[in-house]
Structures are given as C-alpha cells and as structure tokens.
Amino acid sequence: DGRDLALGTSGRTLSVSDFPHLAGLKGRTLLTSDGTTILGVDDKAGIAEIMGALERVLRDGTPHGALRIAFTPDEEIGTGAGNFDVEYFDADVAYTMDGDAEGEIQYQNFNACEADFEVRGVSVHPGSAKGIMVNAMQVCCDINNMLPTLEAPRYTEGYEGFYHLLEIHGDESAGGMSYIVRDFDAASFECRKQTLRHIAKVMNERWGEGTVTLRIKDEYQNMESVIEGCMFTIDNAKLACERAGVVPRVTPIRGGTDGCQLSFRGLPCPNLGTGGDGYHGPYEHATVEGINAATDVVVELIKVYAGA
Known part of the structure; x- marks a missing residue:
C-alpha cells in the first residue's frame, strides 16, 4: 500500500x-x-x-x-x-x-581506498599518569574528531565523497581504527588521503614519533x-x-x-x-x-x- x-x-x-x-x-x-x-x-x-x-x-x-x-x-x-x-x-x-x-x-563509481590507523599508547596507573600516559583510545577519538563531521556517509549524496569509520578497537595501551574513503573526483580523492596523512603527522608531533602509524591501501578507481x-x-x-x-x-x-x-x-x-x-x-x-x-x-x- x-x-x-x-x-x-x-x-x-x-x-x-x-x-x-x-x-x-x-x-x-x-x-x-x-x-x-x-x-x-x-x-x-x-x-x-x-x-x-x-x-x-x-x-x-x-x-x-x-x-x-x-x-x-x-x-x-x-x-x-x-x-x-x-x-x-x-x-x-x-x-x-x-x-x-x-x-x-x-x-x-567512487575512487576507493582503505585507511588503517595503528596507535601505540603509554599505559601507567591513572593515579600517577600526569605527563606520562598516552591513552591510545583517546588518540583514536582525536583522530576521528579531526575529520570533517559532515563528510560522513549519513550527510553525503550524489557525487559527494566521504570518510567512513568502520571499526575502532583497543585499550589505553594500544588500539586502532579502520576507515574506507571514497570520492568520485581523482584530485579530491588524493586530497582526502593527504588529509589522513596530515592527521597522522600532527598526532605524532603532539604525542611523539611512532605513536600513530597510517596505512592506506587503494581498492579501485572511477x-x-x-x-x-x-x-x-x-x-x-x-x-x-x-x-x-x-x-x-x-x-x-x-x-x-x-x-x-x-x-x-x-x-x-x-x-x-x-x-x-x-x-x-x-x-x-x-x-x-x-x-x-x-x-x-x-x-x-x-x-x-x-x-x-
């Protein structure tokens, strides 16, 4: 009906x-x-x-x-x-x-890639963690928050691309997150990958080299x-x-x-x-x-x- x-x-x-x-x-x-x-x-x-x-x-x-x-x-x-x-x-x-x-x-169709972040934290007792602890899960949250909120699948249509968080896992000592990234325009697609690389760079500058490792794997092209x-x-x-x-x-x-x-x-x-x-x-x-x-x-x- x-x-x-x-x-x-x-x-x-x-x-x-x-x-x-x-x-x-x-x-x-x-x-x-x-x-x-x-x-x-x-x-x-x-x-x-x-x-x-x-x-x-x-x-x-x-x-x-x-x-x-x-x-x-x-x-x-x-x-x-x-x-x-x-x-x-x-x-x-x-x-x-x-x-x-x-x-x-x-x-x-979309240009497509997978993007995996690995995060290495520093785990100590939270009562004596000041200036020492690097909470891997918090770093994961920071990474995701650095991405444009409105460029997620829920808010995009037509020829608009997106970042899509598939998975987040780990604890304060180590963790990771996986995304798929999509865009119809090849130049815009490369810009999205560069944004991810820039985020990884900034996170390592903030928390120490080697805290964040990013791996990008291309899947298919338009x-x-x-x-x-x-x-x-x-x-x-x-x-x-x-x-x-x-x-x-x-x-x-x-x-x-x-x-x-x-x-x-x-x-x-x-x-x-x-x-x-x-x-x-x-x-x-x-x-x-x-x-x-x-x-x-x-x-x-x-x-x-x-x-x-």
Whole structure:
C-alpha cells in the first residue's frame, strides 16, 4: 500500500521516512526478509535477472550475437574480479547487474581506498599518569574528531565523497581504527588521503614519533575514464530501457562494482539496475515488478547488440 511495513516480529519497520521511494511502489509486490537477516537481493536479484533473460532468449528464439555469461564471487570485498580471466571471457563489452532501481545506468563509481590507523599508547596507573600516559583510545577519538563531521556517509549524496569509520578497537595501551574513503573526483580523492596523512603527522608531533602509524591501501578507481571512450555502451543501455518501457536514468554508483576493475583490465563494463534497494542490512527490499522490468532490459539489450 506504499506505507510503512513491519518486518515480521523483528521489531524493525521498513519506513517511508527512511525510504521515501516506497510510496511510489504502491500496488507492487514487495519482497523483504523478516527483519532478522538480510534479503540478499544484492545480488540474488542480478543472478535471477540474468538467468531469467537467458531462459527467455532460448525459449522465444530471441536474436542474439555471441553471449558471454559470468558470475563473480566476493564482489563486496573487491577480490573476485581479481581472478576473472578477461581474455578467456572473450567479450568486447559487458554489463554488471548490480545496481539499484530498474532503469539505472551507471558508469561513474567512487575512487576507493582503505585507511588503517595503528596507535601505540603509554599505559601507567591513572593515579600517577600526569605527563606520562598516552591513552591510545583517546588518540583514536582525536583522530576521528579531526575529520570533517559532515563528510560522513549519513550527510553525503550524489557525487559527494566521504570518510567512513568502520571499526575502532583497543585499550589505553594500544588500539586502532579502520576507515574506507571514497570520492568520485581523482584530485579530491588524493586530497582526502593527504588529509589522513596530515592527521597522522600532527598526532605524532603532539604525542611523539611512532605513536600513530597510517596505512592506506587503494581498492579501485572511477571507471568513467574508460567508459568515456565507448559511450555507445551507455547509449545502447538507454535504448534497451526505452524498448522495455523503463525510464533510463544515468546515475553515479555510490560504491563499487566488479565492472570498474574489469573496465580497467580492458573489458568496458557499465552497471545496470536490478530493482533492489536498502542494501547490506535487514531493510533490503525489491519488487517482483522491478525485477521483471530489469529482466526485460537485459533481453532488449541483447537484441540491441544483435541489431534487432
């Protein structure tokens, strides 16, 4: 009915206030978990749509060229694509089915890195700690407080980047914290990494050299620079959406996808929407109609490349 939905007896509610698009799904068949686990629509929906499209192609005799199909594991931690044999796959272009609403077409993703701070404290009895103690947990708090508060995921959207604190651990003697850092613009991304390095430098100047160690590990890059050289992949996706009766929307990926790694390895690979939302938590949801529409887009895209 387009209104709030209680997720079983979990005490959780899929609410319109948190997910305003729910109102626009009125009349559709909504798929959710019972609130005690994730639905897994990311990316069971993509698997279902690819298999459903292939079933229809075979059943209906849909015209098509050579098709290459693959399913990659471990996409969420960015490791599966590292084992992908692009040469063996033998395709000119590809598309991942790993997006949000049906009709979304994405070829701009974050530049991404992990940043880990290790903090070495000085632990003594708190009653005689004046001028001696360096509380590692307090240093961790200071590091986090030096980052811009409004550049966290909760306050960003569209093409805005962020710092996201994943974990903080330890005690007064030693500790650490882990971040992921994201930005669409390469220059801004480098500025964010430099901000982290500057914080580590200042902390060591304040508390003593070797108190803070920073390690930054790059994860993936914005594939826009690759796709810009073959924008026909986007034009064809738009045409497929229109033929399927789905409104095409070119949007940025506020995350990553295996397509960005594959694009930089010579296989241009934009991303298409699967009809899901609320990923990575108990509020994941999709609709039967959205999944069917995304499947229609895949079928039409196959026909577009066949010249049909």
